[in-house]
Amino acid sequence: MATVVAVIASTHHPFYYRASTATGADRPPFADEWVAKIEAFRETLTKARPDILVMVGSDHFHQLWLDNMPQFLVGKAPYFDANWYNEEREFGLPRMTLPGEERLAAHILRNGLDAGFDLAFSNELRIDHSITCPIITLRPEADLPIVPIYTNIFAPPLPRPQRFVELGRTIRRLVESWPDDQRVAIIGTGHLSLELGGPRQFGAHGPDPEFDRKAIEWIARGDLDGCLAEVTLDSLHLPGNATHGFMDFMLMMGVAGAGQKADHVDSLDLFHTMEAYFTWYPNGAPA
Amino acid sequence: MSRYLLDKFLFTIDRDPALVERYREDAAATVAWWEEEMANRILNCTSGERSTWLAFTDEERQALVAQDHVTLFRMGAHPFLTLTLFIAMFERDHGPLEYQKAYGKALQHLTLPYPDIAT
Numbered sequence: 198m199a200t201v202v203a204v205i206a207s208t209h210h211p212f213y214y215r216a217s218t219a220t221g222a223d224r225p226p227f228a229d230e231w232v233a234k235i236e237a238f239r240e241t242l243t244k245a246r247p248d249i250l251v252m253v254g255s256d257h258f259h260q261l262w263l264d265n266m267p268q269f270l271v272g273k274a275p276y277f278d279a280n281w282y283n284e285e286r287e288f289g290l291p292r293m294t295l296p297g298e299e300r301l302a303a304h305i306l307r308n309g310l311d312a313g314f315d316l317a318f319s320n321e322l323r324i325d326h327s328i329t330c331p332i333i334t335l336r337p338e339a340d341l342p343i344v345p346i347y348t349n350i351f352a353p354p355l356p357r358p359q360r361f362v363e364l365g366r367t368i369r370r371l372v373e374s375w376p377d378d379q380r381v382a383i384i385g386t387g388h389l390s391l392e393l394g395g396p397r398q399f400g401a402h403g404p405d406p407e408f409d410r411k412a413i414e415w416i417a418r419g420d421l422d423g424c425l426a427e428v429t430l431d432s433l434h435l436p437g438n439a440t441h442g443f444m445d446f447m448l449m450m451g452v453a454g455a456g457q458k459a460d461h462v463d464s465l466d467l468f469h470t471m472e473a474y475f476t477w478y479p480n481g482a483p484a
Numbered sequence: 485m486s487r488y489l490l491d492k493f494l495f496t497i498d499r500d501p502a503l504v505e506r507y508r509e510d511a512a513a514t515v516a517w518w519e520e521e522m523a524n525r526i527l528n529c530t531s532g533e534r535s536t537w538l539a540f541t542d543e544e545r546q547a548l549v550a551q552d553h554v555t556l557f558r559m560g561a562h563p564f565l566t567l568t569l570f571i572a573m574f575e576r577d578h579g580p581l582e583y584q585k586a587y588g589k590a591l592q593h594l595t596l597p598y599p600d601i602a603t
Contacts, residue, residue, distance in 0.1 A: 258495055258565060263488055263603050265528045286572060351564070353602040394554055394563025394593040395598060399584040438563060438598055442491075 365451025
């Protein structure tokens with residue numbers, strides 16, 4: 198049977214690639230600290246020795262559009278091209294091609310449908326920075342096969358937070374019920390408080406540092422009850438107009454399991470947004 | 485109000501480098517061409533089939549021609565789409581983050597709840 202060797206939740210900051218590769222006068226003052234934190238975070242995945250990565254993210258109106266918008270979608274293809282012209286333009290992200298793991302994707306689709314999630318699928322999916330950012334930060338070799346899972350945190354009407362948590366729990370069960378003897382890491386990215394295209398964007402910190410502090414506590418402690426008691430589709434408008442991406446963190450709390458304390462917790466207060474990094478080892482920390 | 489069509493305009497312009505430049509240089513002509521040729525194109529279909537009913541209101545057309553991100557926000561155009569396209573068009577004329585900050589400042593008069601963006 199497959200083993201979940203690591204569960205990882207992270208923000209996906211599209212500027213990391215440019216900041217970490219910039220030199221001289223172009224290198225921002227926070228780059229060295231950021232790189233050090235990312236390298237420590239990367240080590241948590243490397244130590245788990247995964248064979249396959251299940252990658253949870255959200256398309257930012259690249260391939261998925263309002264004429265045909267899925268709530269949850271699984272990519273099932275032998276390869277996934279990655280990153281888009283406007284991400285190259287705005288963030289300097291490189292084009293990539295990642296191998297896919299179709300057998301695990303098929304298992305998740307079949308059994309996810311049977312478990313009550315009407316999952317959409319794609320056989321030709323070009324993924325975006327919600328999935329390539331964690332590849333760049335956590336596995337820059339980009340050598341492991343992936344199963345991308347997209348959620349809609351972007352185009353209302355959205356599924357409610359509880360549904361994201363339930364999908365996370367289900368993904369964990371589905372991976373663990375896959376008969377192949379493979380080591381799987383489940384990695385998902387979202388946001389803490391975030392404002393895009395509104396009056397609170399690009400401030401000295403994220404738009405709501407108090408929300409960010411609470412959110413990191415919920416995730417680090419696996420406090421799903423506390424989180425679900427406060428977070429609703431309506432409440433997520435308050436910390437910033439793009440904060441619904443926090444629901445992907447809630448999905449990952451569902452993967453990790455209620456009450457499960459993260460084995461690695463780190464954060465970095467940047468302009469515009471707070472970065473946060475979490476790793477759980479379901480079978481104990483690797484030596 | 486057709487938030488969907490505003491979003492479709494912003495989406496299709498932003499994803500095409502040539503159209504980003506065309507809209508930056510000649511907004512009125514680009515909006516007119518787009519409404520005539522592109523508004524009814526079904527993006528998720530192979531070519532040959534078109535919709536028959538999509539058109540801007542006068543106010544929407546005017547906001548796009550004026551490249552007025554404050555009005556687009558008030559109308560409920562998706563803020564991510566507007567921001568991404570406007571950065572592509574105008575960041576180059578400003579210092580680092582200067583445009584992004586001015587963009588937010590122009591919206592400072594707004595309070596929660598923001599306009600609905602559901603389509």
